Amino acid sequence: MKNIFKFWKKYSFVLLIAFITLSLFDLRFALAAVICMAAPVFSAVFKGRFWCGNLCPRGNFYDNVVAKFSRKKKVPEFLKSYLFRVLVLVLMMTVFILGIKQNWGDLYGIGLVFYRMIVITTIIGIVMSFVYNHRTWCHFCPMGTISSLVSKSRKNKHVLNVSADCVSCKICERQCSLGIIPYEYKGELLNHADCIQCGKCAVVCPKNAIGYKST
Known part of the structure; x- marks a missing residue:
């Protein structure tokens, strides 16, 4: 799959x-x-x-x-x-x-x-x-x-999550084509209404702090 x-x-x-x-x-x-x-x-x-x-x-x-x-x-x-x-x-x-x-x-x-x-x-x-x-x-x-x-x-719960391991290195921000700042959601769901859930921020995160995890 x-x-x-x-x-x-x-x-x-x-x-x-x-x-x-x-x-x-x-x-x-x-x-x-x-x-x-x-x-x-x-x-x-x-x-x-x-x-x-x-x-x-x-x-x-x-x-x-x-x-x-x-x-x-x-x-x-x-x-x-x-x-x-x-x-x-x-x-x-x-x-x-x-x-x-x-x-x-x-x-x-x-x-x-x-x-x-x-x-x-x-x-x-x-x-x-x-x-x-x-x-x-x-x-x-x-x-x-x-x-x-x-x-x-809806404030959806089935979206990317930014864990507390995030170190705000800003690498994820540079990868987001929609101009969203993922590290601002440290310890929370990345539930920005315009996040297209492409996962590019998760791929480049050096701490693997972004992904589909529960908070």
């Missing part, structure tokens, strides 16, 4: 490429995007934004492909603010709902709505990665914002 998970984290971005390619031939394939819209919100109820950091094909595309060309710069606070994120959420959901309503009953038309949404937002994410870092889009992804709000309200 562990090997399957690692394989998925490394190669699931192929599904994104397949989605874009197959939808060019038949827009009904684009309807599969509904899975990637519902899954992060559903999983947020149990494990925070775990989907975003581990199972999202587009997120894995950013991690395994785009990261190689990213500038790896800090993302401005404005792009991470809930005000900006809610504005993006409202705008995109309005366009999305109106598109669905206009094409109701036409699977090809609805598929086109999904296709345009995924392609355009993926391109935005790629462009933003060249300006800041490869996970910039994840700061204001509409489904990520909803997942973050769910996580905030």
Whole structure:
């Protein structure tokens, strides 16, 4: 199971490429995007934004492909603010709902709505990665914002934990593409609403102080 998970984290971005390619031939394939819209919100109820950091094909595309060309710069606070994120959420959901309503009953038309949404937002994410870092889009992804709000309200317990062994060496901070500071949660659950549970901080921790442990 562990090997399957690692394989998925490394190669699931192929599904994104397949989605874009197959939808060019038949827009009904684009309807599969509904899975990637519902899954992060559903999983947020149990494990925070775990989907975003581990199972999202587009997120894995950013991690395994785009990261190689990213500038790896800090993302401005404005792009991470809930005000900006809610504005993006409202705008995109309005366009999305109106598109669905206009094409109701036409699977090809609805598929086109999904296709345009995924392609355009993926391109935005790629462009933003060249300006800041490869996970910039994840700061204001509409489904990520909803997942973050769910996580905030749930105070999930099935997330990474920073044990008392933490020595605040700040290595973990430099690894976090979402700008979270793990060592600030020393002796607590890393239950920051925007933590995508990617585990990169746990991998680089010299004291093995970060992991899925009980407090």
